[in-house]
Amino acid sequence: xxxxxxxxxxxxxxxxxxxxIKALKLLDYFTEDTPEWTLKEIAIRAELPKPTAYRxxxxxxxxxxxxxxxxxxxxxxxxxxxxLLELGHRVADQIEIRKIAKPFMEQLGERLxxxxxxxxxxxxxxxxxxxxxxxxxxxxxxxxGKRSPLYSGSGPKLLLAHLQEDEQATVLQTISHPFIDSxxxxxxxxxxxxxxxxxxxxxxxxDTTGVSYPIYDYQHSVVAAIAVSGLTSRFEGxxxxxxxxxxxxxxQQISSALGYQIN
Amino acid sequence: xxxxxxxxxxxxxxxxxxxxIKALKLLDYFTEDTPEWTLKEIAIRAELPKPTAYRxxxxxxxxxxxxxxxxxxxxxxxxxxxxLLELGHRVADQIEIRKIAKPFMEQLGERLxxxxxxxxxxxxxxxxxxxxxxxxxxxxxxxxGKRSPLYSGSGPKLLLAHLQEDEQATVLQTISHPFIDSxxxxxxxxxxxxxxxxxxxxxxxxDTTGVSYPIYDYQHSVVAAIAVSGLTSRFEGxxxxxxxxxxxxxxQQISSALGYQIN
DNA sequence: TGCTTCGTTTCATTATTTAAAATGACATTT
DNA sequence: AAATGTCATTTTAAATAATGAAACGAAGCA
Numbered sequence: 064x065x066x067x068x069x070x071x072x073x074x075x076x077x078x079x080x081x082x083x084i085k086a087l088k089l090l091d092y093f094t095e096d097t098p099e100w101t102l103k104e105i106a107i108r109a110e111l112p113k114p115t116a117y118r119x120x121x122x123x124x125x126x127x128x129x130x131x132x133x134x135x136x137x138x139x140x141x142x143x144x145x146x147l148l149e150l151g152h153r154v155a156d157q158i159e160i161r162k163i164a165k166p167f168m169e170q171l172g173e174r175l176x177x178x179x180x181x182x183x184x185x186x187x188x189x190x191x192x193x194x195x196x197x198x199x200x201x202x203x204x205x206x207x208g209k210r211s212p213l214y215s216g217s218g219p220k221l222l223l224a225h226l227q228e229d230e231q232a233t234v235l236q237t238i239s240h241p242f243i244d245s246x247x248x249x250x251x252x253x254x255x256x257x258x259x260x261x262x263x264x265x266x267x268x269x270d271t272t273g274v275s276y277p278i279y280d281y282q283h284s285v286v287a288a289i290a291v292s293g294l295t296s297r298f299e300g301x302x303x304x305x306x307x308x309x310x311x312x313x314x315q316q317i318s319s320a321l322g323y324q325i326n
Numbered sequence: 327x328x329x330x331x332x333x334x335x336x337x338x339x340x341x342x343x344x345x346x347i348k349a350l351k352l353l354d355y356f357t358e359d360t361p362e363w364t365l366k367e368i369a370i371r372a373e374l375p376k377p378t379a380y381r382x383x384x385x386x387x388x389x390x391x392x393x394x395x396x397x398x399x400x401x402x403x404x405x406x407x408x409x410l411l412e413l414g415h416r417v418a419d420q421i422e423i424r425k426i427a428k429p430f431m432e433q434l435g436e437r438l439x440x441x442x443x444x445x446x447x448x449x450x451x452x453x454x455x456x457x458x459x460x461x462x463x464x465x466x467x468x469x470x471g472k473r474s475p476l477y478s479g480s481g482p483k484l485l486l487a488h489l490q491e492d493e494q495a496t497v498l499q500t501i502s503h504p505f506i507d508s509x510x511x512x513x514x515x516x517x518x519x520x521x522x523x524x525x526x527x528x529x530x531x532x533d534t535t536g537v538s539y540p541i542y543d544y545q546h547s548v549v550a551a552i553a554v555s556g557l558t559s560r561f562e563g564x565x566x567x568x569x570x571x572x573x574x575x576x577x578q579q580i581s582s583a584l585g586y587q588i589n
Numbered sequence: 590t591g592c593t594t595c596g597t598t599t600c601a602t603t604a605t606t607t608a609a610a611a612t613g614a615c616a617t618t619t
Numbered sequence: 620a621a622a623t624g625t626c627a628t629t630t631t632a633a634a635t636a637a638t639g640a641a642a643c644g645a646a647g648c649a
Contacts, residue, residue: 078628079385081605082637086346087389090413098420102596112639117597122346130448136645137595143417145453149471150353151414153361154406162395281411322411341597344636345606365627375608380628399614400626 085111086119090128090143099132099140154322160287161193164278164317168195168289171313175306177293182218182275183286184226187234189219197293214238214248217273218290221261224252225277225285260307261288264295272298274306276314281322289314348374349382353391353406362395362403414471423550424456427541427580431458431552434576438569440556445481445538446549447489450497452482460556477501477511480536481553484524487515488540488548523570524551527558535561537569539577544585552577 092100092108100108106116120141123129127146133139161181168179172195181193189211213223213234223234231252235245255261261275273292277285291310298306355363355371363371369379383404386392390409396402418424424444431442435458444456452474476486476497486497494515498508518524524538536555540548554573561569 078381079388080345080349080381082343082345083349083382083385084389086343086349087386087391093416095416095420098416103594114597114599114639115637118341118343118637119346122342123350125342126347126350128350133596135595137597137647139596143413143420145417145448145455145471145473147410147413147417147471148455149414150406150410151412151417152470153356153358154408154410154414281408281415320408322408324412366625376626377608377628377630378606381606396627398626400616400628402627 082119085109085115086123089116089119089123090147093129093141093143099142101138101140105141155281160278160317160321163320164287164289165193165195167313167317167320168193171195171289171291171309172197174309175291177291177297177306180218180290180292181278182222182288182290184213184222187213187230187237189213189216189222191218192287211267212238214243215263216267216290217261217263217275217292218288220252220263221255221275221277221288221290222285224255224261260311264298267292270295274298274303274310276311278314278321279318279323281324283323286321287317289317345382348372348378349386352379352382352386353410356392356404356406362405364401364403368404418456421455423541423580423584426583427550427552428456428458430576430580430583431456434458434552434554434572435460437572438554440554440560440569443481443553443555445479445485445551445553447476447485450476450500452476452479452485454481455550474530475501478526479530479553480524480526480538480555481551483515483526484518484538484540484551484553485548487518487524523574527561530555533558537561537566537573539574540581541577541584542581542586544587546586549584552580 089105089109092105102113102117102120105111105120106113109116111119120129120131124131124141124144127144130142130144131139132142160183164181168181172179175197177197179195180191182189182191184190191211211219213219213226223231226234235248238245238248259276261273263273263275265271267273271292272295273290275288275290278287278289280286289310291306352368352372355368365376365380365383368374368383369376372379374382383392383394387394387404387407390407393405393407394402395405423446427444431444435442438460440460442458443454445452445454447453454470454472454474457470474482476482476489486494489497498511501508501511522539524536526536526538528534530536534555535558536553538551538553541550541552543549552573554569
């Protein structure tokens with residue numbers, strides 16, 4: 064079992080500040096179902112003495128993490144504050160999917176010993192933004208930064224399948240390749256979305272096969288694809304099933320690291 | 327009704343937990359320009375002893391508010407953590423007007439191809455609670471969650487103009503800016519109320535102009551402002567008239583969706 | 590009026606934070 | 620190869636700041 068956010072710290076650790084932890088944990092009580100709490104409710108729920116809870120809540124409010132709605136002298140409610148909007152947005156802007164995905168890609172690369180790629184969309188094209196090479200003698204050495212049309216290769220196709228319909232249509236219109244039938248492409252994209260992964264055989268390179276799974280962000284949008292590729296002969300039978308399962312898990316782990324939550 | 331409550335707490339207050347405040351303030355150092363900090367940098371910047379900063383950072387990391395990237399034994403960097411994404415999203419979900427306004431904002435954004443913002447009042451300040459970016463190369467990228475004084479920018483000014491008289495007076499008293507003449511501000515606020523919209527040129531950013539219209543709820547209270555902003559050169563002549571007309575309509579649509587009815 | 594329920598404050602006690610100094614691991618310089 | 624410097628981390632006794640039982644005051648209820 065691979066846990067992808069290994070916590071280094073135990074709660075009782077001396078090297079932490081207990082007050083900070085107590086305060087931050089209070090924020091978790093403010094959920095979609097229970098967005099409002101009174102001092103008394105929080106104190107009971109968190110098993111803290113009322114004055115302690117009071118001071119923690121007041122501190123959180125002072126910093127904008129909570130909002131206090133005082134309706135009368137002895138009826139105050141707390142809600143999450145707008146400071147969290149600001150910070151949440153900052154995180155979203157700062158997330159560099161490459162950095163987050165890299166360790167997981169390396170792990171997957173060691174396990175499968177095949178080339179692992181991270182692919183995104185920009186300007187109607189697929190772009191390989193990172194890779195981990197396999198250690199095999201005969202190996203695929205794709206260049207990071209390579210651009211590719213969205214209809215060719217497992218990663219690009221997967222991304223195309225998850226584009227908004229209008230964007231997808233725009234891309235499909237640009238396919239001028241004589242051998243490609245756009246109605247068949249559409250059918251395949253539909254299948255890719257349904258089965259949750261994309262397969263390509265000999266599309267990017269002769270004799271190589273690729274398998275891709277989607278990476279989701281906290282908004283449940285597909286932001287990238289993780290692709291495993293190598294010699295077609297190594298992508299058959301039980302081996303293929305194993306590659307698929309490992310890749311699916313890795314994509315899931317990276318998604319979680321990006322804040323994706325299944326609810 | 328636009329809620330209005332001035333902050334009740336001073337920093338030195340006994341009724342707060344200093345450790346919590348110190349920790350939360352550290353998060354503010356992680357901006358777009360400086361998204362990464364080492365322990366040493368944070369300790370210097372926050373003027374805290376290294377071990378103290380260390381424990382605060384470790385506690386924040388333990389709760390997912392920070393992410394530690396340990397590259398080697400003596401090279402660790404901290405970034406904002408995905409927990410903030412989760413909490414930010416929870417706050418966003420709790421602001422109902424966002425959900426209602428979003429589709430209309432997107433529609434307006436497509437029509438005008440300029441940045442659209444949704445602005446409200448809290449704690450005597452304007453807060454940008456949502457945005458739709460334009461697709462132009464040169465575009466305004468304002469941050470959601472940003473606070474701004476109520477006398478600067480079309481959205482804030484419009485909200486200020488529609489505050490209750492006593493609240494408006496309180497805000498105007500806090501204006502200590504040497505170049506701002508409060509009697510002229512009052513005159514402008516009166517005009518804004520009369521003409522039904524607010525204009526700002528170069529107030530939030532040099533070279534940008536903003537146009538704002540009020541959003542009313544079922545009680546006929548102004549609950550938010552919708553603001554369109556972009557390069558001043560694009561806000562002139564017939565173009566400005568078109569922007570005003572489209573924005574006015576959108577504000578009207580959102581108001582209707584909130585239950586506002588003209589009798 | 591008396592009783593209860595809140596949020597808030599008080600204050601003596603004590604547990605937790607504090608920060609100087611030391612440590613160990615690595616990198617760079619001599 | 621030894622010495623120096625730099626960093627994150629751990630240790631320590633000292634000091635401060637958090638603690639929580641109790642009390643307070645304001646509001647609602649009976």
